[in-house]
Amino acid sequence: MPARTATRPDPHGPVFVTAKGTGYAYVSFFPLFKRVRRAAGLTARGRARPRLHDLRHTFATAHMNAAYAHRGDPDRVLSLLATWLGHSDAAHTYWYLTATGELMARAAGMLESDTEREPS
Incomplete structure (x- = not known):
């Protein structure tokens, strides 16, 4: 055990x-x-040393990145992250996401896919 x-x-x-x-x-x-x-x-x-609090940011960013990578629902993942991080509102969780190039590219890719499906 x-x-x-x-x-x-x-x-x-x-x-x-x-x-x-x-x-x-x-x-x-x-x-x-x-x-x-x-x-x-x-x-x-x-002069910056890794802090315990930095793990929260890394955790949130990695989970959001995985959501985009696996075509998950970002809103659902953000809601889960808010719960896991103890936030009363998912809006507070946005501050924990680090705008990495990889995360931004994945998010933009999902937006592009959505606009391609829309009728012109």
């Missing part, structure tokens, strides 16, 4: 949990994140 499941965490609770199944306080979790960041080889670019 995976360690996370053995703690019986609240399914609506935090993603990262202690051995007791409770959420970490940021002050105690941050040193763990620094170790993981170092072990994963995530290095600073200039």
Whole structure:
């Protein structure tokens, strides 16, 4: 049985949990994140170091990119992302999407497909 499941965490609770199944306080979790960041080889670019919060942006962007890549429904994915990220409104989730070239090209490709199907 995976360690996370053995703690019986609240399914609506935090993603990262202690051995007791409770959420970490940021002050105690941050040193763990620094170790993981170092072990994963995530290095600073200039003065900017990868932050825990950056994972939320990467997660949201990767899921939206996958939705476009697999011809998914972007509105549905955005709604799911809002739920997963704990946002009360999907409009708040737009801020987590990074406008990568790949994501923008995929989104534009879906728009082009829609306009090609419309009668002229």
